[in-house]
Amino acid sequence: xxxxxxxxxxxxxxxxxxxxxxxxxxxxxxxxxxxxxxxxxxxxxxxxxxxxxxxxxxxxxxxxxxxxxxxxxxxxxxxx
Numbered sequence: 817x818x819x820x821x822x823x824x825x826x827x828x829x830x831x832x833x834x835x836x837x838x839x840x841x842x843x844x845x846x847x848x849x850x851x852x853x854x855x856x857x858x859x860x861x862x863x864x865x866x867x868x869x870x871x872x873x874x875x876x877x878x879x880x881x882x883x884x885x886x887x888x889x890x891x892x893x894x895x896x
Contacts, residue, residue, distance in 0.1 A: 841869045841870070842866075842868040842869045842870075843868060843869065843870060844868045845868075847865050847866070847867060847868060847871075848863060848865035850863070853880075873894050873895060873896050874894070874895045875892070875893070875894045875895075876891065876892070876893050876894075876895065877891070877892050878890070878891040878892075879891075
């Protein structure tokens with residue numbers, strides 16, 4: 817689309833990698849980011865991510881739009 821930059825991939829850490837598992841504490845505030853996640857209308861969408869070392873609660877913020885009318889969707893919930 818003209819006028820918009822191509823999106824950049826969020827640097828998601830893969831802690832299955834042995835080098836990253838040797839690092840100190842993980843204080844990331846954003847644990848998962850996907851600017852092009854598509855949900856299936858029939859099956860639930862599942863995502864996997866690595867937690868940080870300080871989380872007590874999760875805050876889920878989902879922003880997007882539907883494919884037909886581009887109606888905005890916004891969901892913000894804190895889960896203990």
